[in-house]
Amino acid sequence: MIELPLIFLGGLLGSAHCVGMCGGFAVSIGLGSRGLADNIARQLVYTTGRIFTYSFLGVVAGYAGFWIAGKSNLWVNAQAALCLIAGVLLLAQGLLALGIVPRRRWPRVQGGGSVCLVGTFVGPFLTSPRVSNVLIAGVLTGFLPCGLVYGYLALASSSANMGAGLLTMCLFGAGTAPLMILAGAGGSLISHAARRNLMRISAICVALTGLISCARGILFVQIAPAPEVVRCLFCGPSS
Amino acid sequence: MTPLPRESVCDYCKLPLPYSPRGSPRSARDEQAPLYCCLGCRVASVIVEEKGEHGVPRTMLLRLGLSIFFTMNVMAFTMALWTTDVYGQSAAPSTLSLSLAGMFRYLVLLFSLPVLFLLGLPLFEHAWISLRQRVFSTDWLLASGVAASFAYSFLSVMRGHGPIYFEVGCFILVMTTLGRWLEVTGKLKAGAALDALARLLPERVRRISEGEDEVPLDEIRIGDLLRVLPGERFPADGRVENQAGLVDEQVLTGESRPVLKEPGDRILGGTLNLDADLRMIVTETGEKGTLARAVELVRLARQSQGRYQRLADQVASRFVPLVSAVAVVTFAVHCALGSVERGLWAALAVGLIACPCALGLAAPLAIWTALGHAAAHRVLFRSGEALERLAEIVAIRFDKTGTLTTGSAAVSHFFNDHTEMPETIQARAAALAAVSSHAMSRAIVEFAGSRRLTQAASISDVRVVPGFGVIGLLAPDKIPIVLGSRRFMRDQKLLVAPVLEWEMHGAEARGLPLALIGWGGRVRGLFIFEESWRPAAVAVMRSLTRRNIDVAVLTGDHGSRGRAIAEQLGVKVEAELLPAQKVAAIEQARSTAGPVCMVGDGINDSPALAAADVGIALGCGTDLSRDSASVCLLEDDLRRIPWSIELASRTRRVIRWNLLWAFGYNSVGVACAAVGLLNPALAAFLMVASGTLVTINSLRLGRTFEIEIDQGDSTAAASPLGSMASKELSGRPAAIDGLAQSEQFLTLETAAR
Numbered sequence: 001m002i003e004l005p006l007i008f009l010g011g012l013l014g015s016a017h018c019v020g021m022c023g024g025f026a027v028s029i030g031l032g033s034r035g036l037a038d039n040i041a042r043q044l045v046y047t048t049g050r051i052f053t054y055s056f057l058g059v060v061a062g063y064a065g066f067w068i069a070g071k072s073n074l075w076v077n078a079q080a081a082l083c084l085i086a087g088v089l090l091l092a093q094g095l096l097a098l099g100i101v102p103r104r105r106w107p108r109v110q111g112g113g114s115v116c117l118v119g120t121f122v123g124p125f126l127t128s129p130r131v132s133n134v135l136i137a138g139v140l141t142g143f144l145p146c147g148l149v150y151g152y153l154a155l156a157s158s159s160a161n162m163g164a165g166l167l168t169m170c171l172f173g174a175g176t177a178p179l180m181i182l183a184g185a186g187g188s189l190i191s192h193a194a195r196r197n198l199m200r201i202s203a204i205c206v207a208l209t210g211l212i213s214c215a216r217g218i219l220f221v222q223i224a225p226a227p228e229v230v231r232c233l234f235c236g237p238s239s
Numbered sequence: 240m241t242p243l244p245r246e247s248v249c250d251y252c253k254l255p256l257p258y259s260p261r262g263s264p265r266s267a268r269d270e271q272a273p274l275y276c277c278l279g280c281r282v283a284s285v286i287v288e289e290k291g292e293h294g295v296p297r298t299m300l301l302r303l304g305l306s307i308f309f310t311m312n313v314m315a316f317t318m319a320l321w322t323t324d325v326y327g328q329s330a331a332p333s334t335l336s337l338s339l340a341g342m343f344r345y346l347v348l349l350f351s352l353p354v355l356f357l358l359g360l361p362l363f364e365h366a367w368i369s370l371r372q373r374v375f376s377t378d379w380l381l382a383s384g385v386a387a388s389f390a391y392s393f394l395s396v397m398r399g400h401g402p403i404y405f406e407v408g409c410f411i412l413v414m415t416t417l418g419r420w421l422e423v424t425g426k427l428k429a430g431a432a433l434d435a436l437a438r439l440l441p442e443r444v445r446r447i448s449e450g451e452d453e454v455p456l457d458e459i460r461i462g463d464l465l466r467v468l469p470g471e472r473f474p475a476d477g478r479v480e481n482q483a484g485l486v487d488e489q490v491l492t493g494e495s496r497p498v499l500k501e502p503g504d505r506i507l508g509g510t511l512n513l514d515a516d517l518r519m520i521v522t523e524t525g526e527k528g529t530l531a532r533a534v535e536l537v538r539l540a541r542q543s544q545g546r547y548q549r550l551a552d553q554v555a556s557r558f559v560p561l562v563s564a565v566a567v568v569t570f571a572v573h574c575a576l577g578s579v580e581r582g583l584w585a586a587l588a589v590g591l592i593a594c595p596c597a598l599g600l601a602a603p604l605a606i607w608t609a610l611g612h613a614a615a616h617r618v619l620f621r622s623g624e625a626l627e628r629l630a631e632i633v634a635i636r637f638d639k640t641g642t643l644t645t646g647s648a649a650v651s652h653f654f655n656d657h658t659e660m661p662e663t664i665q666a667r668a669a670a671l672a673a674v675s676s677h678a679m680s681r682a683i684v685e686f687a688g689s690r691r692l693t694q695a696a697s698i699s700d701v702r703v704v705p706g707f708g709v710i711g712l713l714a715p716d717k718i719p720i721v722l723g724s725r726r727f728m729r730d731q732k733l734l735v736a737p738v739l740e741w742e743m744h745g746a747e748a749r750g751l752p753l754a755l756i757g758w759g760g761r762v763r764g765l766f767i768f769e770e771s772w773r774p775a776a777v778a779v780m781r782s783l784t785r786r787n788i789d790v791a792v793l794t795g796d797h798g799s800r801g802r803a804i805a806e807q808l809g810v811k812v813e814a815e816l817l818p819a820q821k822v823a824a825i826e827q828a829r830s831t832a833g834p835v836c837m838v839g840d841g842i843n844d845s846p847a848l849a850a851a852d853v854g855i856a857l858g859c860g861t862d863l864s865r866d867s868a869s870v871c872l873l874e875d876d877l878r879r880i881p882w883s884i885e886l887a888s889r890t891r892r893v894i895r896w897n898l899l900w901a902f903g904y905n906s907v908g909v910a911c912a913a914v915g916l917l918n919p920a921l922a923a924f925l926m927v928a929s930g931t932l933v934t935i936n937s938l939r940l941g942r943t944f945e946i947e948i949d950q951g952d953s954t955a956a957a958s959p960l961g962s963m964a965s966k967e968l969s970g971r972p973a974a975i976d977g978l979a980q981s982e983q984f985l986t987l988e989t990a991a992r
Contacts, residue, residue, distance in 0.1 A: 049308075056311040063318040125304060136304030139311070162319060 006212065007152065007168055010205040011175020025141050026184030029134060036185065042134050043181040049138020050180075051173035054149065055166050057142070058156045062165020065157035079160050083217030086154035087210045093151045094207025098200065142173075151206065155213055302357040303416055309357075310409040312350040316343045317406040344403060348396050351405035355389055358412040380566055380590035384919070385411055387583050402580070411591060411923040418927030436614060437534045439490060439509040444474040447518065463521045467512045475508045476523035484515025491529060491617070491873055533873070536621060537614045545623035547602040547894045554598060554902070562593040562909065569913045577915075585915040591922035592908035597929045601897035604937035609890040612941050617873035618883050625869035627894075629853045629887035634832040635783055635880075636825060638839035638847070639794035639804070642857055643877070644770040648679050648752065650686035651769035656736040656761060664764040668756045670698045671709040671722040679754055679768055680709070683722075686766070713758055720758040733757035739765045772807075778948045779877045780808050786884065789832045793821045793847070821847040838880060839868070855880060878948055885946050893940055897933050904929050 029046045033039035069079050125137035152172045156165035320343050366382040388408040395401035443453050445466040456474050459465065464480065467473055473486075485497040488510045497513050500506060506519050509530035525531060566589040573582035606623040613620055620626050637643055655661050669687030672680035698720060701711035707730070708723015721731045725743070728735065735743070735755070742765055746753050752768045783790050791811040794801060801814025813824055825847050828835045837844070837851035840858060845867035848854030856868035858875045872879050908925065911917045 052308070053311070056315055059315045059318060063322065066322060125300070130301075132305070133301060136301070136308060139308050140304065162322060 004167070004171060006205055006209045007155070008171045008175045010148075010152075010209055011172040012178060025137070026180050029137065030184045040181065040185050042131070043184040045131055045134045046138040046141075046184070047173075047177045047181060049135045049140075050142045051138075051170060051177070053139050053142025054169040054173035057149070057153055058165040058167070058169025059162050060165075061153045061157035061169070062159055062162040065160035065165065066162065068157075069160040079158060080217045082154070082158035082160070083213050086151065086158045087212070087214030087217055089154045090151040090210030090213060091207050092210075093147050094203045094205075094210055096147070096203075098203040098207070148206070151210070155209065158213065158217070302361075303413070303420065306354045306357045306409070306413050306416070309350045309353045310406075310413045313347050313354070313406050313409050316347045316350070317403075319343055320347070320403075341399070344396050347403060347405050348393065351389070351392075351409050354409040354412055355385075358416050359385060359389070359408075362412065362415075380563060380586075381411070381415065384583070384587035384590050388587065388919075391580070391583070407587075407918075407920045410920045411587075414923040414927050415591075418930050436490075436509075436530065439472055439530060440528075441472055441474050457525065459521055459524055461521055461524060465519050465521060467517045467519060469512055469514050469516065472511050473506050473508050473519065475521045475525075476528045477506050477508075477519040477521045479504050479506055480518040480520050482515055482517065484517050485513040487511040487513055491533070533614070533619055536619050536871075537610055540610055540620050540622045540625075545602060545606060545627045547627060547898065548606070548623065551598050551602050551898060551901075558593070558598070558905075562589065565593075565909060565913055566590050569915075573915060581915060584919060585912060585917075587919040588912035588915075588917040588922040589909055591919055591926055592912045592917060593905055597897075597901040597926075597933045598905065600930065600933050600937070601901045602894050604934060605890055605893045605897060605940055608937050608940040609886055613883065613886055616879070616882070618879055618886075619871040619873065621869045621871070625853055626887050626890055628834060629836065629870065629884055630891040632788065632834045632836040632853060632884070634789040634791075634828045634835040636821075636828060636835060636837045636847070636851070637790070637792045638821070638837070638844045639792050639796065640770070641840040642838055642844075643772060643776050643792065643808075645773055645875075648682045648768040649771035650682050650766050651751075652742075652746075652765075652767040653686070654739055654742045654765045654767075656739055656763055658761060659763050661764070664756060667698060667713070667720060667758075668722055668764065668766070671701055671711055671720065671756070674701050675703050675709055679752065679766075682768060683754065683766060708754070718759055720756070722756045723754060725753075725755060728755050728757055728762050731757070733760060733762045735762045742767070773875060773877050775876075775878050775948060777808055779881060780810050782881045782946070782948045783884075784810065786881070788884075789828070791824075791828070793824055818844065818846060822850045825850045855883070878946075881948065882946050885944070886940075889944075890940055893936055897936060900936075901929070901933060 026043060026046065029042050030039045033042050065079070065082055068082070125133045125140065149172075152168060156168040159165055159168065320340055362378065362382050362385065366379040370379060385408050388404045388411075392403040392405045392408070395403050440456060442456055444456055444459055445451055445468075446454050446459060447464045447466055451466060459475060465474065465477070469484075479500045479502050481502065483499060483501040486500045486506065487497050488507060490509055490511070491507050500517075505522075506517075507530070508523075508528040523529070526535065566586045569589050570582040570586035573585045603623075606626060609626055610620055610623065613626075653661065653665065655664050665683075665687045669684050672683040672687075674680075697714040698711040699714065699717075701709060703709050704723070704727070707727040708721060710719055710721050710723075710731075712718070713720040719731065721727060721733065725735075733755075739755075739762060743753060743755075746767045754766045754768070755762050756764045756766075780790055791813055792801075792804060792808065793813050793816050794804065795816055796804070796814050798814045801812040804814075805812040816824060821844060825835055825837055829852070834852040836853040836855060837847050838855045838857065839845075839848050840856060848856060849867040853870060854868035855870040855872060857872050857877075870883065872883075904925075908917070908922070912922060
């Protein structure tokens, strides 16, 4: 899989985006710590929880891809379609992050939506001093809606293989780890400008992964086995 | 509406307990044990208690989190098993894949045991406790289904062949607990607006005894002397002790202008001290304070049952036994026609999909959210039923004095004897009136102020002559200048010019109050007072009429005055009514039109308020004891009436939608599950989704909304003196204009010109 390093890089650099979105969680995790070493340990546990969830989602996506491919290989090349969908999703994510495609503002839910309800569930785990709670906080925040995660999940499903799906998402999660841990442990070690530049590179990585996936999809379409010519029972093969 | 007795409600959510076949569910043996309607409430009550103590989640929430973690593992390995199963169909299974599958089965068992322990045990415990307390809920159905799926799968793993359903059991346990947790969180959120009100009181207060010391709020007693700094909220009701200061009472009275409190004035707990270092003597503490009583009032309202809630509860109470029967029949039929496994499968799906949580939440959650939202906007409903009834009213009756009118005077006309400039006379009158706090004096000051009469009046030695008026000395000759009653003018030997005499007779004939000003042997000016309409009175009448509500005003005024009012407001007026006749008018409206709402100030119209289907009392902010009304507006803003009606009809809409959804979803779901079309895991997910949908739909009622009350032409259309009124409006100082952009200051004009 040519894009595995790109996935890691996309995760690594894309975590500049993660810090913007989910950095608050990492900082809250740090709040319950006693000193730097403890804090880094907590961040590691928290990240492990997140990677666990991503990997789980990768497995589910891989299974879903496998299942779809198994159900539908008679009438459509599912893997090619999944590759194309994932590619378009990732490409869109990358272009959105680069600011090339204008971002549409979704109407905000006021007065308590489902996100707020979930927030009350995750919240207590974040600042709890116990390590098991930190792990669960990581597991739960892994489920939070995120465009980047969805893009890579689509990629994972396009592999139509549970192992590959697990690997994809695990690498993505591992990629997001360094910056999130830094953000949680040291506050903002990276300047705002540097973060913006990182986000640009990351967006390019994501878009590139998308392009590769698209190309793979097109390749799949081309090399798909040509349907067997139905031969007439009566006239038989022309010879 | 009285709250239900404690015996029949859940100790956490205060909803009625499900159907109990044998008498009271609280037997003597379990007198002290808390009763919960469902596992969710049991879980939530534990969590809330824990959060209340330490702010960290302990056992219960941790259990749920850990279970989610383990369930994810179970699902992953189960999926891996499924893929080998599929591979197994297509090709001959290799030894490796067979041994791998065998290991995965044990791994799934290993990972699902903690879930069974963490979430299964509380479920079994709850099912057992409710059985002992003779409260029947779907929990025992659920518990038996989960137990069966685990037992069956365990045997399969041990035997080495046969299907396993650990993932279904785990998923059901996690989903039901999570779903109920979300529902209970929704309930808590519905009460959040109310809690915000309750939290207005500071936790610690400065008490002055020998020195000054900080003590917790609940330690203060009546008679204590407290110090409240600028920017702090008053911790209790009391009286100002040391000096005057400005107080923001908006939270309780809706009045956005700061109120000047002088020593001896009453202070309400929860209001904001703006600028002075005040000391106060406590007159009411704790639960007897105004704010606490307001919060308590809404709490009681939440516990009372409305009609929709009773309907849902009646259905829910029949539901559990019915569903149990359906589940048993389903199990038996599928066992006979198919296999035990299929029977178990279908019965479990029936039990899951039929969980009446959505049904139980449909009405109360919407009502709680609406009650809390209303309370945050200073509208207190005494019961959920009042809210439901308000949505149904077709007629509304207003008391006039103190309800549609402000109860204070306003200058409607000014006449002079043409010996002086009117501006000079008004400015001098205002200078005299400024020293008195009499309602008419304030009206004169306001009238002069509205015309921006700022010229120096050069009057000295002003003093009040109680019962007569105000007297001062006019520079440069130090001649006496007098403002007051006609008798005061006679005493001061001031002559009334014929032109003023004529106007005065006219006003006196109509019973209108008046005041005179004079100096140098002559009465120079005449002020005639009128009641003034509350802001937006006309616009509110129109808004109500537009909603096809039959609007009328009930007044004790003379018939001719009534006709004038009818012309002013554009609605029917029933005049010359005694208080008892107002009750008769309400009853007549009910018989001719339908459910009727009465709006009054709650002081002299309580019989009519009590007689109406919904009674709304205005200005209860300082006096919550007006309990003849089922709705109390803390402020005097009439626009809250159409707002409340809109809120009520929105609430009704949400409740109906919720009930329709819950009934429909449950019926269709049970039917599908009974014929075996529904996977139990999917049923568990649907159950959570349905409850969450109802929760989110109900919480929508907490969003702010605006009602359209057109203000545009109401002044000109309503008042014959439209142009003059609008001139007055534009000349009003910013402080008064700032009250509300839409505020109008209509003066009722009945004096013939």
